[in-house]
Amino acid sequence: DQQVKQNSPSLSVQEGRISILNCDYTNSMFDYFLWYKKYPAEGPTFLISISSIKDKNEDGRFTVFLNKSAKHLSLHIVPSQPGDSAVYFCAALPTGANNLFFGTGTRLTVIP
Amino acid sequence: DVKVTQSSRYLVKRTGEKVFLECVQDMDHENMFWYRQDPGLGLRLIYFSYDVKMKEKGDIPEGYSVSREKKERFSLILESASTNQTSMYLCASSLILGTGSTNTQYFGPGTRLTVL
Numbered sequence: 001d002q003q004v005k006q007n008s009p010s011l012s013v014q015e016g017r018i019s020i021l022n023c024d025y026t027n028s029m030f031d032y033f034l035w036y037k038k039y040p041a042e043g044p045t046f047l048i049s050i051s052s053i054k055d056k057n058e059d060g061r062f063t064v065f066l067n068k069s070a071k072h073l074s075l076h077i078v079p080s081q082p083g084d085s086a087v088y089f090c091a092a093l094p095t096g097a098n099n100l101f102f103g104t105g106t107r108l109t110v111i112p
Numbered sequence: 113d114v115k116v117t118q119s120s121r122y123l124v125k126r127t128g129e130k131v132f133l134e135c136v137q138d139m140d141h142e143n144m145f146w147y148r149q150d151p152g153l154g155l156r157l158i159y160f161s162y163d164v165k166m167k168e169k170g171d172i173p174e175g176y177s178v179s180r181e182k183k184e185r186f187s188l189i190l191e192s193a194s195t196n197q198t199s200m201y202l203c204a205s206s207l208i209l210g211t212g213s214t215n216t217q218y219f220g221p222g223t224r225l226t227v228l
Binding site for chain 2: 006009032034036041042043044045046049089091093098099100102103104105
């Protein structure tokens with residue numbers, strides 16, 4: 001049973017525009033959320049995270065929003081650049097646990 | 113910077129062979145993890161370890177075993193490789209059990225294993 005869902009397997013965006021990647025979760029025990037970026041033939045790299053006590057975290061061009069009542073988070077990339085083309089995974093951590101639960105990923109293509 | 117290294121980037125093995133995948137981290141992290149990544153399925157946890165000689169099953173442990181004899185090293189073993197174990201294998205580590213950023217996992221570059 002997939003507890004973290006990324007319902008869009010792919011997304012294409014024009015360079016300079018905003019990319020919005022979405023993630024939904026079902027487990028109310030999740031209290032920490034992360035986004036990872038993965039290029040082909042490389043391991044995922046940590047991008048940005050957010051604690052459940054916040055609703056927004058910003059780091060440069062990347063902003064993560066958390067809506068706890070809707071069990072939804074999103075990653076905004078503004079402005080999008082061709083180098084942002086990658087697969088993005090959201091992940092969630094339950095309270096007191098060691099292991100992350102990952103979504104299935106969204107492939108972002110930024111068109112020059 | 114955290115560095116997680118994996119022994120091979122690409123590996124080709126035959127059905128029935130015993131396969132060892134090695135992972136080393138250099139940041140004194142307590143937790144280490146093995147995942148496999150398959151198209152459309154995301155990252156699935158095979159095993160993890162929160163201490164030397166300790167291990168916990170993840171979501172898909174069947175056909176795999178692990179070994180953690182030293183804190184920095186976590187090995188994944190395929191006792192008898194099968195074609196359905198062809199996949200990208202990713203190792204990760206995180207600092208300690210706690211809140212927030214201590215649980216951020218850092219990944220190695222991955223091993224693309226092909227079983228013929």
